[in-house]
Amino acid sequence: MYALQEANLAATACQELIVGEDAMEAAVRALLVGLGEDHRREGLRRTPKRVAKAFRDGTRGYKQNVKDIVQGALFPEHGVDKRTGSAGGTGGQVVVRDMDHFSYCESCLLPFSIQCHVGYVPSGGRVVGLSKLSRVADVFAKRFQSPQRIADEVCSALHASIQLAGVAVALQCWHIPLPENMKCKSSQGWIRTSHSSRSGVFEGESSSLWNEFLALLKLRGIDMETDSHSAILPWCPLGPHEVPTCNGHAKRTTNGVTSPKSGSTPSSMVSAVTSMLQSLGEDPLRKELVGSPQRYVQWLMRFRACNLDVKWNGFTLNSAGVYERSCEDATDHGAIKSEMHLPFCAQCEHHLLPFYGVVHIGYFGNGDGKGIYRCTFQDLVNFYGCKLQVQERMTRQIAEAVYSVSRRGAIVVVEANHICMISRGVEKIRSSTATVAVLGHFLTDSCANASFLQNIIPAITHGGNKMEL
Amino acid sequence: MYALQEANLAATACQELIVGEDAMEAAVRALLVGLGEDHRREGLRRTPKRVAKAFRDGTRGYKQNVKDIVQGALFPEHGVDKRTGSAGGTGGQVVVRDMDHFSYCESCLLPFSIQCHVGYVPSGGRVVGLSKLSRVADVFAKRFQSPQRIADEVCSALHASIQLAGVAVALQCWHIPLPENMKCKSSQGWIRTSHSSRSGVFEGESSSLWNEFLALLKLRGIDMETDSHSAILPWCPLGPHEVPTCNGHAKRTTNGVTSPKSGSTPSSMVSAVTSMLQSLGEDPLRKELVGSPQRYVQWLMRFRACNLDVKWNGFTLNSAGVYERSCEDATDHGAIKSEMHLPFCAQCEHHLLPFYGVVHIGYFGNGDGKGIYRCTFQDLVNFYGCKLQVQERMTRQIAEAVYSVSRRGAIVVVEANHICMISRGVEKIRSSTATVAVLGHFLTDSCANASFLQNIIPAITHGGNKMEL
Numbered sequence: 001m002y003a004l005q006e007a008n009l010a011a012t013a014c015q016e017l018i019v020g021e022d023a024m025e026a027a028v029r030a031l032l033v034g035l036g037e038d039h040r041r042e043g044l045r046r047t048p049k050r051v052a053k054a055f056r057d058g059t060r061g062y063k064q065n066v067k068d069i070v071q072g073a074l075f076p077e078h079g080v081d082k083r084t085g086s087a088g089g090t091g092g093q094v095v096v097r098d099m100d101h102f103s104y105c106e107s108c109l110l111p112f113s114i115q116c117h118v119g120y121v122p123s124g125g126r127v128v129g130l131s132k133l134s135r136v137a138d139v140f141a142k143r144f145q146s147p148q149r150i151a152d153e154v155c156s157a158l159h160a161s162i163q164l165a166g167v168a169v170a171l172q173c174w175h176i177p178l179p180e181n182m183k184c185k186s187s188q189g190w191i192r193t194s195h196s197s198r199s200g201v202f203e204g205e206s207s208s209l210w211n212e213f214l215a216l217l218k219l220r221g222i223d224m225e226t227d228s229h230s231a232i233l234p235w236c237p238l239g240p241h242e243v244p245t246c247n248g249h250a251k252r253t254t255n256g257v258t259s260p261k262s263g264s265t266p267s268s269m270v271s272a273v274t275s276m277l278q279s280l281g282e283d284p285l286r287k288e289l290v291g292s293p294q295r296y297v298q299w300l301m302r303f304r305a306c307n308l309d310v311k312w313n314g315f316t317l318n319s320a321g322v323y324e325r326s327c328e329d330a331t332d333h334g335a336i337k338s339e340m341h342l343p344f345c346a347q348c349e350h351h352l353l354p355f356y357g358v359v360h361i362g363y364f365g366n367g368d369g370k371g372i373y374r375c376t377f378q379d380l381v382n383f384y385g386c387k388l389q390v391q392e393r394m395t396r397q398i399a400e401a402v403y404s405v406s407r408r409g410a411i412v413v414v415e416a417n418h419i420c421m422i423s424r425g426v427e428k429i430r431s432s433t434a435t436v437a438v439l440g441h442f443l444t445d446s447c448a449n450a451s452f453l454q455n456i457i458p459a460i461t462h463g464g465n466k467m468e469l
Numbered sequence: 470m471y472a473l474q475e476a477n478l479a480a481t482a483c484q485e486l487i488v489g490e491d492a493m494e495a496a497v498r499a500l501l502v503g504l505g506e507d508h509r510r511e512g513l514r515r516t517p518k519r520v521a522k523a524f525r526d527g528t529r530g531y532k533q534n535v536k537d538i539v540q541g542a543l544f545p546e547h548g549v550d551k552r553t554g555s556a557g558g559t560g561g562q563v564v565v566r567d568m569d570h571f572s573y574c575e576s577c578l579l580p581f582s583i584q585c586h587v588g589y590v591p592s593g594g595r596v597v598g599l600s601k602l603s604r605v606a607d608v609f610a611k612r613f614q615s616p617q618r619i620a621d622e623v624c625s626a627l628h629a630s631i632q633l634a635g636v637a638v639a640l641q642c643w644h645i646p647l648p649e650n651m652k653c654k655s656s657q658g659w660i661r662t663s664h665s666s667r668s669g670v671f672e673g674e675s676s677s678l679w680n681e682f683l684a685l686l687k688l689r690g691i692d693m694e695t696d697s698h699s700a701i702l703p704w705c706p707l708g709p710h711e712v713p714t715c716n717g718h719a720k721r722t723t724n725g726v727t728s729p730k731s732g733s734t735p736s737s738m739v740s741a742v743t744s745m746l747q748s749l750g751e752d753p754l755r756k757e758l759v760g761s762p763q764r765y766v767q768w769l770m771r772f773r774a775c776n777l778d779v780k781w782n783g784f785t786l787n788s789a790g791v792y793e794r795s796c797e798d799a800t801d802h803g804a805i806k807s808e809m810h811l812p813f814c815a816q817c818e819h820h821l822l823p824f825y826g827v828v829h830i831g832y833f834g835n836g837d838g839k840g841i842y843r844c845t846f847q848d849l850v851n852f853y854g855c856k857l858q859v860q861e862r863m864t865r866q867i868a869e870a871v872y873s874v875s876r877r878g879a880i881v882v883v884e885a886n887h888i889c890m891i892s893r894g895v896e897k898i899r900s901s902t903a904t905v906a907v908l909g910h911f912l913t914d915s916c917a918n919a920s921f922l923q924n925i926i927p928a929i930t931h932g933g934n935k936m937e938l
Contacts (some may be wrong), residue, residue: 042545075819076511079865092906094861096890098899127861129819130887130902134895174767208915216903217885253492333861350544350598392563392596396548399561415688418599422564427896430746433599434685437561446677451686 014304016337016429024052024279027272028352032296037388038307043349051352055280056426058104058111062281063141066157069136073172074131074162093209094127095119095168095216098233099134102423105175106144107236109273109296111353111423113174114141114150117212117222120158121165121201128162136161137169144282144289147173147235151197151216159199166200168213170224178237179302179345182356189343193235194224217462264329265297273297303387336452338362339377344385346394348420355391357416357432359398362452364408364441372405391416391435399437409440410453493521493748496741497821503738503766505774512818520821523893524749527573527580530611531750533921535626538605542598543631545863549591557910562678563596564588564637564685568603573894574644574707575613575757578742578765580822580892582643583610583619586691588682589627590634590670597631605630606638611849613751613758616642616704620666628668635669636680645888647706648771648814648855651825658812662704704819707764734766742766772816772856805921807831810845811852815863817889824860826885826901829868831921833877835908841874860904868906878909880921 025048032039032047039048045423101114118133140153154171175191182189202210216225273293277284284293338361345356359381365371385399395414402410421431442449494517501516503894508517570583579848587602609622624638644660651658670680683693742762746753753762785830807830813845828850834840853866864883871879891898 046541072515075859077861079862079869092861092864092904095903096897097901097903099897100899122861127859130860131895131897134890134897134900138895167698208918211915211919212905212922214918216905219903219922219925219926219927220901231737232506236668248805306626390544390546390596391599392561392591393548395561400548413685421600421603426568426600426607428565428568428600428603430569431603432566432689434566434688435561436681436685446680449677450680450684453681453688456688458688458690 001317021355022052024051024055024276025049027276027279028052028273031269031297031352032388034266034272035300035303035388037349043390047350047352050350054351054353055276057142059143059280059282061139063119066139066140066161067134069139070128070132070158073132074126076125077122077127077131078128080125086410087381088437093119093121093212093216094130095213096133097220097222099137099350101134101141102286102427103138103141103143103147103150105236106146107240107292107295108238108299109144109292110176110238110299110398111419112145112147112176113423115172115222116141116154117170117217118154118158118185119168119202119216120162121209123165124163126162128164131260133158143373144277144292146215146288147171147195148197149191151195155199156199164200166198166202166209168196168198168202168210169214170194170196170222172222173235175235175237176345176354176356179356181237182343182345184252185307190238191235196224211385236295238299246381247361255361265294265301269297269300270294286398300347300352305387336362336370336448337365338452339372339374339456339458342374342381344381344394344414346385346387346389346391346416348418349388349390351420353419353423355389355416355418355420355433357414358455359385360413360415360452361398362411362442363402363406364448366406366408368460391433395435395437399439407440409442409445409448410438411442411449412437413453414457490519491521492747493524494518496745496748499520499741500738500766500769500821501638501736501857503741504769504772504857506818512859516819516821519819523820523822523889524745526611526893527571528612528749528751530608533608533611535608535630538608539597539601539627539630542601543595544598545594546554546596547768549594549596562588562590562637562681562685564682565599565602566686566689566691568606569894570603570606570610572610572612572614572616572619575615576707576709576761576764577707577768578613578646578761579645579707579768581616581645581889582892583616584641584691585610585623585641587623587627588637588671588685589631590678592634593632594871595631597633602627605729613746613761615757616640616662616664617666620664621703624666624668633669635667635671635678637665637667637671637679639663639682639686641691642704644704644706645814645823645825648825649816650706651812660704666692705764707768709760718754721736734763734770737764738766738769769816769821771938775858804834805831805917806834806840807921807924808841808843809925811843811847811850813850813883813885815856815858815860815885816853817858817887818857820889820893821857822888822892824858824885824887824889824902826883829882829921829925830867830871831880831911832871832875833917835875835877846871860887860902864904864906868908872908876909878911878914878917880906880911880918881906882922882925 002217015130028048028051029039032044037044038449039045088401095117097117100114101116102111102359103111103114105112109386116134116137118137120128120133122128136158137154138151148213151169155167158164158167172193173193173195177189177191198207198210201207202213217224226411270293273296274284277289277293280376283320340358340360342359342361343357344359345354348355380398380401384401391414395412416433417431418433422429422431438449442452497517497520498508501513506513508514564586566586568585568587570585571580572583573579574581585606587606589597591597591601605627606623609619609626620638620640624636627633627636640663642662642664646658646660667676667679670676671682686693739762742765743753746758746762751758809829811828811830812826813828814823816822817824830846834866849867849870853863853870862885864881868879868881871881885902886900887902889904890900907918911921
């Protein structure tokens with residue numbers, strides 16, 4: 001019955017392709033169908049359009065030209081050596097530090113975050129408008145990339161197009177981890193690497209200009225020498241060497257997060273992603289992209305609709321998830337119990353991009369000294385979190401599930417960073433969304449509500465990377 | 470002679486207006502002429518085009534419509550009360566925190582920085598796409614504004630166009646101070662205020678939803694209750710009540726920065742700014758804008774070209790700026806002397822927007838135990854900083870001036886935030902630019918160079934507002 005429905009939906013998706021509809025959108029629709037979703041339901045209806053647009057915007061670098069960008073922003077400057085390629089004159093370098101960019105990992109097609117630092121030594125009697133260094137970096141970031149290639153391409157493009165005495169590029173990059181490796185303090189889970197590239201006067205073991213560049217980065221707390229995690233951790237967690245063997249069985253990892261619901265990567269979905277790469281002007285046969293559509297589908301399949309009843313099946317305060325409270329807690333009749341900072345990673349159903357963060361749960365005990373284990377709550381969070389979702393719905397669903405076993409009252413707060421708010425569109429890189437759902441006593445007892453909120457320990461906001469909560 | 474030249478330039482500017490050239494650009498050209506600049510020189514040639522574009526982009530909110538933005542981003546969501554204006558269902562609010570925006574101060578026409586937090590309680594069975602809260606905030610930020618009006622307009626526009634149960638808006642705003650109030654730790658100088666606005670279920674003294682909103686902001690370290698500086702400091706330092714009486718004389722304030730070079734505001738410049746407001750669709754007679762063109766011109770005139778010879782006049786190691794070193798320094802024969810973190814505020818000649826930060830100066834002593842007073846260096850920095858500039862040139866000029874009296878060697882590092890990189894164009898809000906100029910021994914002695922750089926104490930990067938260094 002379900003297979004038939006899926007086949008019909010796929011047929012509709014194809015039909016729309018035939019009548020001249022955008023190939024990208026049809027491909028995204030095929031992905032939704034492959035994920036077991038009804039692509040016609042309200043939240044998903046315009047998802048293909050949004051995803052196609054995000055991919056196009058996110059890979060616009062393929063159509064951009066560095067010469068067009070820097071042309072008209074070269075300013076003759078007295079005191080800069082007129083000879084091309086010479087660092088003469090006052091010999092000074094110019095460094096723009098801490099430019100935030102986003103790129104797409106060519107190994108798994110997910111976005112990653114970049115903090116970019118570009119230095120150069122002017123020559124030919126000219127300096128470059130500062131913002132052009134950021135624009136040129138963006139030309140190469142807005143593609144399917146690896147961090148080192150971005151560094152190299154930005155470096156050589158600037159050197160060639162402006163004929164500078166030398167260019168220095170340093171990047172710090174962050175890749176989203178697998179959902180099961182998301183830690184409560186999410187910064188721990190992110191995969192971080194540092195990369196650099198240099199040309200001209202910055203080259204050579206003993207380049208004093210390169211050392212000066214590194215010293216100027218240190219003034220902003222950036223230490224490229226001790227900051228290289230590249231050797232320790234593999235960059236893309238889904239990458240060719242890092243993909244866990246898919247055995248078709250759901251498995252539980254140490255921190256209780258359910259692993260891929262299915263190890264299979266439907267060939268229709270892989271074909272759809274391959275066609276998306278083509279539509280974006282990429283060559284799916286380029287060696288770094290071989291296997292990438294499959295890995296992207298593997299990522300998506302972790303969020304496959306599981307078609308289970310939206311119930312916390314069999315969960316009650318008397319079930320296995322319950323512990324007997326120790327004596328010092330035995331007096332907490334009616335007091336608020338809570339579990340804070342339960343990590344999650346969901347997939348935004350509007351943009352097919354991750355949103356991730358923490359869930360805080362409060363509930364009234366039944367006065368019998370019993371409570372619910374943290375791992376039980378974590379299972380609940382994983383169940384509602386690890387799918388195509390919106391944060392508002394997820395918050396409500398978790399609250400309703402908790403309320404179903406703790407009838408006196410439930411409060412749920414979800415705090416999340418949305419990649420769709422950060423890496424595309426409004427690009428509000430520091431933004432973070434909080435949602436609340438309240439049921440039972442918490443609806444009327446504002447003191448209980450306030451008391452719960454006061455007990456949440458604020459997450460430390462990290463200066464290093466604003467994709468972290 | 471100079472007056473004649475200025476008249477000719479003004480005539481050229483007018484002629485270009487007559488032949489149908491953009492009125493905004495002609496007005497900017499008139500401002501450049503009023504500042505004593507040659508608008509045809511290389512760095513300024515395209516400044517009118519850039520400034521006109523920045524003002525148009527920065528005030529595009531006048532042409533935007535909130536309904537167009539939210540339409541198509543309203544998602545039916547099960548569990549949200551279907552009744553309009555009711556907070557029923559799970560009663561939960563949605564809060565997007567830490568959205569960075571920029572606006573233009575209607576009192577002085579300079580940009581200011583906003584950290585925006587928007588909460589709402591859904592009703593009518595629908596939720597709003599998260600990014601739309603940012604887009605709607607931007608409609609009202611991208612105008613000539615006051616912080617409180619932005620908060621009120623965002624609140625009422627969201628409430629009216631989406632028919633929510635209630636809206637809560639909290640803003641933290643930062644205004645650039647007068648150049649003479651720039652402190653070494655620049656965050657101290659910025660003028661900060663907090664503002665809020667609320668509707669529907671957030672209203673009333675005892676609104677528990679409002680308290681919840683404030684509690685959710687506290688989870689990000691935002692305390693709206695203790696954070697209100699509004700009562701202590703006036704918002705716009707150039708505002709109607711805050712403008713210092715201009716007496717036509719340059720005066721020195723306590724920290725050694727030279728005040729306005731001229732108190733006069735040429736009527737041609739004020740007229741030019743008034744015409745710019747009209748071109749942007751604003752009414753220069755709107756009561757909040759009366760006097761604003763004059764204040765903007767007053768700001769610009771602080772950076773007027775002073776037509777002095779580019780020399781540190783009469784300054785030598787034997788002049789008044791020199792101190793006899795105390796005995797413990799008397800042994801520093803040939804050692805590097807330095808003055809770090811000298812604050813400055815310049816005006817970017819490409820965009821007519823401030824760039825500000827600190828200058829670090831190193832030089833070799835002459836071995837006679839004599840050194841140069843910090844206030845003397847500060848005067849030098851003010852001389853080269855307080856004008857239409859580019860950072861690269863300013864760095865070189867200061868280095869050359871220091872080298873002219875300390876012939877053994879000079880090194881200058883300038884670290885600056887450029888409003889033109891932050892509030893417009895690439896909008897790299899965390900970016901910061903460092904430039905270096907080296908002369909004499911520092912050109913060849915990379916150890917001296919490295920030793921100087923190592924002794925600079927890194928500025929603390931502030932999480933609160935990325936316009937601060």
